[in-house]
Amino acid sequence: MSLEKNVDFSIQKAEKSKIGSIDFENVKFGSVFTDHMLVCxxxxxxxxxxxxxPYGPMSFEPSMNVFHYGQAIFEGMKAYKDENDKVWLFRPRENWKRFNKSAERLAMPHIDETRFVDGLKALLQLDQDWVRKGEGNSLYIRPFMIGTHEGVVAGPSTEFMFCIILSPARTYYSGKVKVQIAEHYSRAANGGVGSTKCSGNYAGQFYPTKLAQEAGYQQxxxxxxxxxxxxxEAGTMNVFFRIGDTLITAPTSERILDGVTRKSLIAIAESKGIKVEVKSIVVQELLDAHAKGELKEIFGAGTAVTVGQIEGFAxxxxxxxxxxxxxxDAYAIQLKTALxxxxxxxIEDTFDWTETI
Known part of the structure; x- marks a missing residue:
């Protein structure tokens, strides 16, 4: 791995690693972070x-743009360690491309491939002991960018900070979940920012999700x-429906995120001879298929969970x-296992999706 010559690059190692104090078997998702972070x-x-x-607190002005006008985007990725202790990334350049699409929509600058991908690999080389091998283990990667210009005039920031932080992860969900179909609240709208990974998309979901949880549903x-x-979509994931032996998922749009896991599952399904239809599906179709006994499976797809099975909907x-x-016989299990x-x-990566650090 080498960085472009025109990129100034520095490494300051932590004086002492905290890795010895971490219970990797019981780590809570997104709660523990590695010894180092990348900042630009x-x-x-x-x-x-x-x-x-070294990973640690930062100091910011109260007038900083992100606190008032919400210029903030992020990505979700993972690193894995094989049985030979080699660390691998999964389709990192897809995340880099999507990060820049989010940046453009929020009037933020593009980040170059060297700083994003090569910088990430350099960070992982330093913290590679935090990537644990074995089923269910991974290192969650959170690149993000925020507007840092000081002042409360309503307008796009002229200064930004790009960061990458790392967090050891175990399996995100255990078991199937119950979901509620939204009848009033919306995650996104035409012409909006639903296809971006901006922080406001997720903040807007919290309240209706809270109401669903109070009614006994997880998502x-x-x-x-x-x-x-x-x-x-389902929760923070793309969603798939199996009707008969056909797998259906909505097309990406201004409202729907172009998920890396989503497009990977589609490719794997097609390689296995599973019929996939990328099309809009409405609630009545789902109810009719259920009444006929043709609705076999619903599952979400995303980086954190990979594939999350749904046991029923309201x-x-x-x-x-x-x-x-x-x-x-479950498509969800077959695709999750393959991915x-x-x-x-x-198993062999016939798609050429993985790359080592």
Whole structure:
């Protein structure tokens, strides 16, 4: 791995690692962070030095743009360690491209591939002992960018900070979840920022998700903002429906995130001969398929969970349980097993998706 010559790059190692104090078998997702982080600042129209330094608190002005006008984007990625102690990334350049799409939509500067991908690899080389091998283990990667210009005049920031932090992770969800189909609240709207990974998208989900949880459901299946009939995403994930032997997922749009896990599962399914249809699906189609016994599975897809199975859904105060499908026959299990096998290098990566640090 080498960095472009025109990128100033510095590494400051932590005096002492805290890795010995971490219980990796019981770590809570997103609560523990590694010894180092990457930081880079944008000022006067250009990105500056890439710094890898000890993870720790930062000091900010109360008037900073991100606190008032919400210019903040992020990505979610993972690193894996194989049985030979080699660390691998899964499709990192797809995350870099999507990060820049989010940046453009929020009037933020693009980050170059060297700072994003090569910088990440340098950070992982320093903290590679935090990547644990074995089933269910990974290192969650959170790149993010925030507006740092000081002042409360309503307008885009002229200064920004790009960071990457790392967090050891175990399996995100255990077991299946129950969901509620949204009838009033929307995750995104046409012309909005639903296809970006900006912080406000997630903040706006918290309240309706809280209401669903109070009603006994773990997540919400979001519907379109106009008719509330088109099924679009599940929680913070893309969503798939199996009707008969066909797998259906909504097309990406201004409202739906172009998920890296989503597009990977589609490719794997097609390679296995599973029929995949990328099309809009409405609530009534789901209810009709359930009534006919043709609705076999619903599952979410995202970096944190990989594949999250859904056991049933609620709509207009009625609950619809899904049938029990044996693991050997479940598309969710087949696709999850194949994807994680590629990510963790247990099976051959015929798609050329993985790259080492």
């Amino acid at each position: 600042h944008y000022k006067d129209g250009a990105w500056g030095q890439v710094e890898i330094k 919400v299946i979001w519907t379109d903002d106009t008719t509330h009939t088109k099924l679009e 709509y207009q105060d009625k609950y619809y349980a899904l049938p029990e499908v044996a693991d050997a 994680q096998g590629i990510q963790q290098k247990r």
